[in-house]
Every structure is written in C-alpha cells, then in structure tokens.
Amino acid sequence: MSDAPVVEHPRKRVLGALGQAGIETTRTVGSAYGVFVRTLYYLVRGRHEPGAIARQMYEIGNRSLVFVSLVMGFVGVILVYQGGVQTQRVLPDLSQLGATFLELLVRDLAPSLAALMLATRVGAGIAAELGSMAVTEQLDALRLSAADPVDYLVKPRFVASIVMLFVLTIVSGTVAYACGLVGARVFFDLSPRSFVDSSLVDPVDLGSGLVKCLAYGAAIPILSAHAGLSAKGGSDAVGAATTRAVVHSSLAVIALDFAISFGAHALFGGYSR
Amino acid sequence: MSDAESGARDEARSASEAPLRLAGRLALLLAAIGRAVAEGELDRRMFVKSLYETGVRSLPIVVLTALFTGGIMVVQAAPIVERYGAHGLLGWGAGFGTLREIGPLLTALMISGRVGANNTAELGTMVVTEQLDALRALAIDPVGFLIAPRFLAIVTTLLLATLFADALALVGAAYVGAALLGVDPAVFYTGLTSGLLGFGDVAHGLVKSVVFGVVIALSSCHYGLATTGGAPGVGRSVNAAVVVSAAGVFLCDFFVSFLIA
C-alpha cells in the first residue's frame, strides 16, 4: 500500500455521500415508479396466472409467518414492559396500559414492524432471486420471448405481498398483544380482563393501520424487484442489489409510516380521542 | 426460473440453519476475532479504513432514519399526551421510546441493511473469487486482516450512529411537535430534561446498540465467509445475513432489556 491518497478529502466525501444519496434517491424513486406503473398496467391487461400468485403468497407469507410472529411476540413483551415502567413514573395506575398498547398496535406498530421484517426477509429474497436472473441473462431470455419480466415476475410478487402483509399484520399483531398481556400479568400484576380493552381504538386508528398495510405491501416488492432487475455485472452485483433492496424498502416503510401517521393526525386528529 | 427457485430453497435452508449450530458458529467466529485482537494480529490500517467506509456509508441513512423516527414518535405520543392534556410530557413521551427502544432498534436495522449486507456481499465476493485463500497463501491471517477490522468497525459505527441518531431524532421530534401540536420546542426539551428521563435511559439504548452491533457484525461476517456458488451464492448469503441479523437484533433486544433493567 502506498501513501498515495486512497481517499478524497474527508469533508468532501461526507458531503458527497449525502448529496449522492439525495440524487440516488430521486433517481431510484423515479425508475421504481416506472416499475410500479407497469405492474398496475399488467394487473389489468396482463396474463392471468393464479398459480404464480399462489406460489408467491406461499413464499412470502408462510415462510415469514413464524419469523415475524416470533419477533412480534418478543416485541409485545418488551413494549408493555418499557411502557409500563415509564408510565409508572408519571401516572398512579396502569389501567390504560392495555388499551393504549392495543391502539398503538392497530394504528402503527403491527403493520410497521411486520413490514420492516418483510422488507428484510422478502425484500432481500426478491432482489437476490431477480438479481441472479439478471446477471445470468435469464431476464434477457424472457424478454427475447416477448415476455415482460414485470408481468411474469413482479406482478405475482406485488399481489402476494399486499395480501400477505395484511395477514401477517393481523396474525403477528395478535401474537404481540397476547404476549403483551402475559407480560403485563407477570411484571405489573395486571389482570387480563383489565388489559383487554379496545375502547381507545377508533375508526381513524383502524383506517391508518389499513392504509399503512396497503402502502408498505405495495412499496416493498416494487422497490426490491427494481433493485434486482437493475443488477448488472458480476458476483458483486447480486450482493449490491440485495443490499439496495433491503435499504430502500426499509427506508420506504419508515418514510411512509411518518407520512401516513402525520397525515392521519393532521386530518382526523380532532376526531381521534 | 427453476435455478432461482432452488436457490431460494437453499437460502431458506441456510437461514433456518439449526439455531444452536448457528449460534455455535458465531461464537467460534467471535472467539477467533478475540484471539486475533489479543495477539496483536488486528491490522490497524484496515480497521481505520473500514471504520471510515462504514461511517460514510451509514451517514445518509442514519440521518434520514433518525429524522423520520423523531417524527413518528411524536405523532404516536401525541394522542396519549393530549388525552391527559399534558403537553409538557410530550418530550418525555417521545423521548423514552426513542432512547430506550426505537432509536437503537431502527438504527441497527438500517445499518444491518446497509453496512452488514454490504459487508456480507464484499466478503462473499472475495470468497468465491478465492481472494481469501490468496491471503492465506501469503501467510496473512484473514481474521486479523479482514474480519476483525470489519467487526470492530461495525460495532463502533453502530454505537456512534445510535448516539447521533438519538440526538437527531429528538431534535426532529421537537420540530414535528411544534408543527403538529403547536408545542413549543422549548417545552419539548423541558419535558425531556425535567428529570423523568436520565442518563440511564440513554445508556440503556447504547448498551443495546453495542450488543446489536456484535450480532450484526458476526452474522454478516459469518454468512460472507460461508458463501458458495458464485454470484447467486453471494445474493443468498446477503439474504440470510440480513434475516438472521434482524431476528438476532430483536431477540437480543428482549434479553438485554431485562438484563440491564
């Protein structure tokens, strides 16, 4: 190794990294939007292939169900514990703990955490699979036979992901709530009867939870497929595509979470009590 | 198509590799790293280089994640705080969740996706192109030269990133609180510092971030080193690494929360 400058001036690199990230984000959103539009087009005009969708539902849903439910179970216990300990610092009793936890689960935690895990588990999988096909020229073979990879490969994953995220959210949210209930009993001696309380869940909470499911379920397969389809080059290309898929879909989940939560509160905040 | 599908099956098999055996492998890797460091085999220059690269790579994503996290925490804390009419508690409400749980967790997940995945891809590529064997052929210990520097760089970066993300998230939360609820940022900061939250809450999060860093660094190095089967193999390794990292982070969050409570 020579002492020739291997790296540019640090300040330039840091600012450059931020600027680069901004440009890259804009460009990615732009071309991923193209994939999204084509997916919607093929939903209406494309081939009908219930078999492929079912297979993807199995891949995306059943494979993730245990993973996501397990993690959400642990998360349920931790959140009840941390929330309870903190609430005890300001409030005399924990009678609202269960109701508040349910409200938070419905409007945010269940869809968002399930989606973050789906972004990792499924986003990486989609990108690795499509990326491998891209670098081994299987995609070009598809195109040569006049089949758009978006129709054949992206559309089934798109539909499956939206459907399965709803299922995952409901199942893993239920697991989290059940585990939280056990946690509340063990740590704070709260009876299940006082913990199970849906009085704080209103239509706005339900609505924003559902909108989040839909938005995440659509964003994850599109961004991941986009990362995989645009893989070019050798053995590092598939790895890079997989990395991009995880990062882009996780960031999308967090950004959409903020946007939808903010929007719901700004529009219907007065209604929600 | 059938290639890719059997690939996905292999990936699932390696990701669901018997958890105990995986834990054993990770422990052995950790021991090897510890031994390399203890015996002075750590290549300092590679460490500085890795640290710099992980840092630069993480910065944009940590900034974005932190700002969104702050915003989300305020929006979620808002109804609870409004219910009790206690705007002075908004800083506390958004603060404890951020410091103890969401800050360390989201920062770890994002760095796992960005840096951990990248590390697996780089190591995996080096393995399938025999660059790792080339190091051994030159009598250079790959653990001291490549693995230990990357491991330490990831752990250090995650710790610093969490500290930075905590601060940034709370600043973001203060301004979202002002925009959404009309709570003056000064009131927000008072809520943060009024004594309900202390250094313990920050430390709680930082201890977790070190544990998360170890989990992410170990699994990303392990899957990189275990790569076989060319370019698709690298993709499968990255996939397995991020899944195991995420599961490991959540599991450790559970145990560490109670251990240091």
Add this chain to the structure above:
Amino acid sequence: MISFREVSKRFGTRTVLDRVTFDVPRGAISFVIGASGAGKSVLIKHVTGFVRPDAGEIWLDDLEVSRLGERELASVRKRCALVFQHATLFDSQSCLENVALPLEKHGRGRTGAEIRARARALLARVHMEPFADRYPSELGEGMKKRVAIARALALDPEYVLFDEPTTGLDPVNARRVDRLIQTLSREGGVTSLVVSHDLTSIFGIADRIVMLYKGRVRLIGTPDDFRQSDDPVVRQFVRGEAEGPMDA
C-alpha cells in the same frame, strides 16, 4: 523436495485423486499435466494445506504438511508460494499495493519507501511496472495473472506452485512467463511445480512431467519420455489430437 505419498481425495462420491504418489525434486521444474477437471488444481492445493487429503501424506522436505494446523501452515506458505489459476488480486488495492502487502505484513523492508521500491522491482520482473498504480478491475486477465505472480514471489519462496500460469496469456507473454520460471530455478534455485496444458511450455521448460489421468498418475518422466511414449492416452494428449481414448 515435495513428496506426495498415496494421496487420495474425494468430493462427495467423485474420486478426484486416487493414491497419487510422486516426488518433486529440488531446483528442478516439474510439470503436472492432464485434461481439465483431472484434479490438477486440487493436487497442488494439497501442498499448502488448502485441501486436506482423505488418505495419504504430503511432505515438504521434512515437514508432513498434511498434519499441520492452519497456524503452522503459515510458515509453510512463506516458503512455498501458490499462484492461483485465476488471478486473485485484491480488488480494493492497486497492483503496487497488492504486491507490497505481503512485504509489509511480514516485515520485509524497514520503511514504506523501501517496501514500495521492492514491490516495483517485483512488478518489473513480470513487465508490469508501468501499471503499478492501476486497479485490478482496469486490467485484462493476463496482466492480472502476471501481477499475481509478482505478488507470490514477494517473500522469496523456495518453492513456487503455478496453476496454469500461461492460460489466458498471449503467446509473447506466455513465453515471458516461461522464461521467468526458468530464471527462477536456474539462477534463484527455486523449485517450481507447474500445472499446465500448454504444450509449448511443457516441452519448452519442463525437466520432469507427471501426467494425471482419471485420478491416477499415468506417466512420470522427462519430455523425451513423453514424446516417445506409446501409451495411447499420453500420445493423444501430447499431440493434442481430437480422436483417441481420452474421455470428452
């Protein structure tokens, strides 16, 4: 001297080496030849401990290499360099840095300037000095291979194992590599074990040739022995004929 004694190796159900026995005498240039997939790369990787035999022993002078652990192998690898079949340069480092790395890690040179000067001299031996500051991704396969040879020579090894050093090189550079191998053993006393199916190299510089066929040693001898052999497999190989008893 490198000795293979009854070395056998299987991958799964496929027997790649079957009781292979031969010696590589000091100072000479020995060739291992055989069809692609015959197990030549697997064979020489046994010498530096990258592959472990299922049965048999490999000796390097008075060390039984096949018994050594990874740490003890480090000292073997300093004495016995391996040039991989595919150039395995580190992507993130320039050619000069690639060659300087072993010098640095093993303290061959007191100052950075001294190390760089040595690395440049090594690159000059393979005619790659003008490309010292290029990165591997900017070079063709043949150029990378020459840099990999320079890197392998960095620690002044007594033994050098070359895995197909001329494959992928143009004829001019292939002969330059041949001459380099010759110079190393004639003037530097280096023992070379070369895996090859480049007939020009084989009959140009080999002192001894070992032919592997179906996992077994088919013939050991001088180039003349090979030219005069009436074994149909050997004849087909050394004449490069399409028709004959060898499997496709």
